[in-house]
Every structure is written in structure tokens, then in C-alpha cells.
Amino acid sequence: MRVMVMVKATKDSEQGIMPGPELFEAMGKFNEELVKAGVMLSGDGLKPTSQGKRIAFDGPKRTVIDGPFAETRELVAGYWIWEVKDMAEAVEWAKRCPNPMPGPSELEIRPFYEMADFGEAATPEIVERFDRLREEAKKR
Amino acid sequence: MAGTDINRTVETVFRIEQARLIAGLTRMVRDVGLAEELAQDALVTALSEWPTSGVPDNPGAWLMAAAKRRAIDRLRRAKMQDRKHAEIGRDLDEDRDDDVARLDSALDDDIGDDLLNLIFIACHPVLSADARAALTLRLIAGLTTEEIARAFLTTEPTVAQRITRAKKTLAESGAAYEAPRGEERAARLASVLEVVYLIFNEGYAATAGDDLIRADLCGEAQRLGRILTGIAPAEPEAFGLLALMEIQASRLKARVGPDGEAVTLPEQDRTLWDQLLIHRGREALAKAEALGGADGPYALQAAIAACHARARKAEETDWRAIAALYDRLREVIPSPVVDLNRAVAHSMAFGPEAGLALLAPLEAQDIMRGYMPLPAARGDFLFRAGRYAEARAAFETAAGLSRNAVERNFLLKRAAACGPARPVPRQ
Numbered sequence: 001m002r003v004m005v006m007v008k009a010t011k012d013s014e015q016g017i018m019p020g021p022e023l024f025e026a027m028g029k030f031n032e033e034l035v036k037a038g039v040m041l042s043g044d045g046l047k048p049t050s051q052g053k054r055i056a057f058d059g060p061k062r063t064v065i066d067g068p069f070a071e072t073r074e075l076v077a078g079y080w081i082w083e084v085k086d087m088a089e090a091v092e093w094a095k096r097c098p099n100p101m102p103g104p105s106e107l108e109i110r111p112f113y114e115m116a117d118f119g120e121a122a123t124p125e126i127v128e129r130f131d132r133l134r135e136e137a138k139k140r
Numbered sequence: 141m142a143g144t145d146i147n148r149t150v151e152t153v154f155r156i157e158q159a160r161l162i163a164g165l166t167r168m169v170r171d172v173g174l175a176e177e178l179a180q181d182a183l184v185t186a187l188s189e190w191p192t193s194g195v196p197d198n199p200g201a202w203l204m205a206a207a208k209r210r211a212i213d214r215l216r217r218a219k220m221q222d223r224k225h226a227e228i229g230r231d232l233d234e235d236r237d238d239d240v241a242r243l244d245s246a247l248d249d250d251i252g253d254d255l256l257n258l259i260f261i262a263c264h265p266v267l268s269a270d271a272r273a274a275l276t277l278r279l280i281a282g283l284t285t286e287e288i289a290r291a292f293l294t295t296e297p298t299v300a301q302r303i304t305r306a307k308k309t310l311a312e313s314g315a316a317y318e319a320p321r322g323e324e325r326a327a328r329l330a331s332v333l334e335v336v337y338l339i340f341n342e343g344y345a346a347t348a349g350d351d352l353i354r355a356d357l358c359g360e361a362q363r364l365g366r367i368l369t370g371i372a373p374a375e376p377e378a379f380g381l382l383a384l385m386e387i388q389a390s391r392l393k394a395r396v397g398p399d400g401e402a403v404t405l406p407e408q409d410r411t412l413w414d415q416l417l418i419h420r421g422r423e424a425l426a427k428a429e430a431l432g433g434a435d436g437p438y439a440l441q442a443a444i445a446a447c448h449a450r451a452r453k454a455e456e457t458d459w460r461a462i463a464a465l466y467d468r469l470r471e472v473i474p475s476p477v478v479d480l481n482r483a484v485a486h487s488m489a490f491g492p493e494a495g496l497a498l499l500a501p502l503e504a505q506d507i508m509r510g511y512m513p514l515p516a517a518r519g520d521f522l523f524r525a526g527r528y529a530e531a532r533a534a535f536e537t538a539a540g541l542s543r544n545a546v547e548r549n550f551l552l553k554r555a556a557a558c559g560p561a562r563p564v565p566r567q
Contacts, residue, residue: 035370038362038363041420042416083362086152088148089152089155
């Protein structure tokens with residue numbers, strides 16, 4: 001299964017304070033472990049929300065909101081995408097991560113939706129899509 | 141933590157550590173079978189101790205230390221049995237110090253080298269292709285015998301026996317444990333890549349079926365490929381193979397229709413392609429090329445797959461680039477199947493007559509007689525050239541060679557689309 005592991009923002013990360021050399025090295029080692037275990041698919045750090053924007057939707061209306069955003073704990077400072085056998089494996093790997101921030105911090109693991117998750121609900125649409133494809137194929 | 145939770149945690153930790161554990165132990169004891177047993181012993185110890193002591197901070201090192209203690213116990217017992225002299229006690233202590241030193245150095249060395257060597261051992265040329273795949277899935281991917289049996293459509297005892305025999309063959313061939321160097325290394329790496337790609341294709345062929353374990357083989361092979369590029373980062377063909385697998389796997393969702401039937405490349409809904417895997421595939425291909433491996437057989441096949449991945453619609457496919465890549469691929473792996481694909485690419489790039497010209501020498505080869513895709517391609521080229529009567533005959537020949545009802549119907553439909561058959565003269 002594929003999961004996204006999000007590094008939650010802190011006051012430090014929102015102020016754009018870069019991790020010290022020790023954390024850089026520890027994180028580099030951890031990333032190397034992930035690569036050698038075939039777990040890591042991708043990952044990156046994000047700049048503070050002071051450099052971000054939000055687009056708010058309300059019916060046809062679109063409003064652009066400039067950062068920074070207030071609710072620090074809910075913000076994301078970085079992410080990985082991992083391929084793991086199950087959630088338990090993702091949890092074990094996440095526990096091995098060095099604390100990504102100078103103070104207390106949090107990682108959040110969220111599995112991606114997979115075809116099987118859509119189950120019955122999406123079936124008619126998918127069937128219709130394939131029927132249409134087949135019709136088109138026949139016409140050729 | 142509740143008992144079942146901690147057991148789950150122990151098993152998960154073990155699954156993560158297993159391959160590296162077996163790899164380190166194999167180097168120490170030079171016997172994969174024994175290494176696997178020692179690793180299992182360590183798991184048993186963890187299952188009995190962690191529920192009370194808690195999961196250690198560095199569980200990998202803990203498991204290795206536990207396995208090491210078992211290894212020393214065994215060495216000790218073996219020596220007691222071998223030599224029943226009075227001085228054995230003193231020797232033993234000295235030996236024991238040596239062993240401990242050896243075990244410690246095994247722990248300190250780069251674990252990646254051990255793992256790579258374990259993969260080399262599992263894919264050793266003294267083993268049959270089936271044995272290599274089974275052993276690799278068992279030791280590196282950590283699959284159970286039952287899972288391997290289901291994946292390869294065989295029985296558990298067959299797989300168990302295959303693995304036991306493979307271990308015995310390896311044990312008897314002492315040379316199997318030497319890390320390959322120089323030219324031998326290249327040949328052994330080729331064997332590893334072949335095994336990984338075989339596992340991938342076994343899964344790829346099964347994705348239209350309904351057994352998920354079989355389809356999961358693609359995922360296992362991709363993971364093996366990712367591990368290989370992680371621990372052998374200077375090998376261009378490891379990146380070439382990974383690129384090929386990532387890009388092929390990006391289409392897994394699109395290649396199966398609602399009734400489980402296969403959907404061919406031009407008919408796939410390209411919005412279902414996994415863009416993350418395509419991106420990873422292209423990055424791996426770029427890495428293979430940067431390492432000087434652009435002309436490797438896997439890198440070339442990956443480059444062809446990347447051409448398809450770049451086209452947002454089938455009509456946008458850069459067939460000239462693909463034709464050129466096939467021209468290079470046939471130099472590296474001369475094979476009639478590559479030549480057939482090359483003919484198809486040329487027909488798409490330069491017109492059906494160009495394709496027909498390349499088919500002619502293939503049709504003269506005995507080995508291609510009765511090979512359905514050949515007359516099917518011929519039918520397609522003739523149809524596109526407006527030679528409908530000949531196309532119809534070719535499609536009918538192909539339909540007659542097909543052993544699959546869906547495929548046969550498809551070919552017969554194409555034959556029918558060529559217009560009515562010429563009246564058959566009465567006898």
C-alpha cells in the first residue's frame with residue numbers, strides 16, 4: 001500500500017528556521033535507510049506558509065488568501081510517499097525517523113485510496129468508462 | 141500494549157529486519173539455511189521477551205545480537221561434539237573470542253554489501269530459474285512458502301522442497317558464498333536482474349486474473365528493484381530494470397477492464413496511468429543513462445516504455461523514436477520477438493509497407509512458425525495498406541493459431557472488418 005507521511009509544521013518551521021547539521025545528517029541517514037529498504041517513492045520539504053497561498057471556494061466564487069496561516073499544528077512542513085506492506089510497517093518506519101523538528105513534533109500517516117477502496121460505489125461509472133472505451137475501440 | 145498488538149509489532153519489526161538479518165548472518169556462518177534458522181530463533185526470542193521488556197530502541201541490532209548468541213551456542217555445541225579433548229575448554233574460549241570479534245565486525249560493516257551479496261547468492265547460476273525466484277522471494281522479499289506457492293500456481297510442498305534443495309545446492313557449492321568480482325560480478329548481476337524481471341513478469345501476466353497475490357508479484361519485484369538500486373547505486377542496468385518495471389507498472393490499473401479482460405496499450409485510459417511511477421521510471425532511466433548504460437537491454441526497453449508514457453494520447457506516440465530504439469535493441473538482444481516489435485514500430489513510423497518489408501525475413505524463420513502475433517501483425521499492416529483480402533487471410537491464420545477465446549474473437553472481428561471473403565470457387 002502507498003502512504004503519505006506528513007511532517008507537521010511547528011513554530012520553528014513556520015519561521016523558516018532550517019534544521020541544524022546534526023538533524024540534516026540524521027535525516028539523510030534515515031532517508032538512505034528508506035531507499036535501501038525499497039520503501040521511499042518520493043519526498044520533499046515545504047517552505048513556510050508565509051510563502052503559500054490558499055484558494056477558497058464558495059459556489060462559483062474563488063478567493064485567494066495569502067499566507068502565513070494560523071493553525072500551525074495543522075500545517076504541513078514536508079512529506080514522504082512510501083510503499084509499504086501495511087499500516088503497521090509504515091508506523092514502524094515512522095518511529096525510526098529522527099525527530100524532524102528541534103522541539104516536539106508530529107508525523108501523520110495517511111494511506112492513499114486504491115481501486116479496491118471504491119468498491120461498489122464507483123463501479124457503474126468505471127464500467128461506463130470502459131464500455132465507452134470499448135465502443136470507441138470497435139469503431140476503429 | 142495488548143498481547144496481540146505487541147506480537148504484531150514484533151512481527152512487523154522482524155519483517156523489516158529479516159532480509160538484513162539473514163544477510164549479515166549468512167556472511168558469518170556461510171550457510172543461508174542456517175542463517176535463516178538463526179534469524180527465526182531471534183524472532184522466537186523477541187516474541188517471548190519484548191512483551192515484558194518492551195520493544196528495544198534499536199530492534200534491528202537487538203535481533204542481530206540475539207541471533208549472534210544463538211550462532212555462538214551452536215558453534216560451541218558443534219565443537220564439543222567434534223573434539224572431546226580435555227583442552228577443549230581453553231580452545232573454546234579463544235575460539236569464542238575470535239567468533240565474537242568476527243560477529244562484531246560483521247555487524248559494523250556496511251549492511252548494504254551483505255544484502256547485495258545475499259541477493260547474489262539467492263540468484264546464483266548453480267540454481268534453476270524457479271529456485272532462484274523462490275529463494276529471492278523467500279529471503280529478500282520475506283514471502284512465506286505459501287505465498288510463493290500461490291504466486292507461482294504451484295503447491296506449498298513443491299516450493300518448500302525447491303527452497304530446501306536450493307539451500308543444499310548452495311551449501312555444497314562453497315564458492316557460492318564468495319562475493320563476485322570483476323567480470324563475474326557483471327554476469328552475476330545479470331542473473332539477479334533476470335530473476336527480478338521474471339518475478340515482475342509473472343505478476344504482470346497475472347494482473348488480468350483475480351488472484352491478488354499473483355498480481356502483487358509486480359510490487360515485490362519493484363521493491364526488489366528499488367532495493368537493488370539503493371544498495372548497488374553504480375550499476376546502470378539495475379536502474380534500467382527499475383525504470384522498465386516502474387513504467388510498466390504505471391499502467392497496471394489501466395490494463396484491466398471491468399470483466400478482468402486485458403486492455404491493450406492504444407485502448408487504455410491514460411488518465412489511469414500512475415504518474416508517480418512514470419516520474420520514478422523516467423528518473424531511474426536518466427540515472428541509467430548518466431551511468432553510461434543507455435544501451436543496456438533494460439535501459440533500452442525502459443526508453444521505449446518511456447516513449448509510450450510521454451504520449452498523452454495514443455496518436456501522439458513518437459513512433460520514429462521507438463523505431464530507432466528497437467534498431468538499437470536488436471543489436472543488444474537479437475531475438476525474433478524484438479524484430480517483430482521493431483517491424484510494428486517501423487510500420488507505425490514509416491507506413492505499413494515498411495513494416496511488411498521487415499516481416500518477410502521473420503516469416504522465413506522456423507522458430508516463428510505458429511507464432512500468432514506474426515500473422516496478426518501482418519494482417520494489421522496489410523489492412524492499413526488497403527490490401528483487405530490478404531489482410532483477411534492473415535487475420536484468419538492468426539485466429540487459427542490463438543489458444544485464447546477472447547483473442548480469437550478479436551482476430552476474427554478484424555478479419556470480418558476486411559469485407560466479405562472472395563467467393564470460393566466450386567469444386
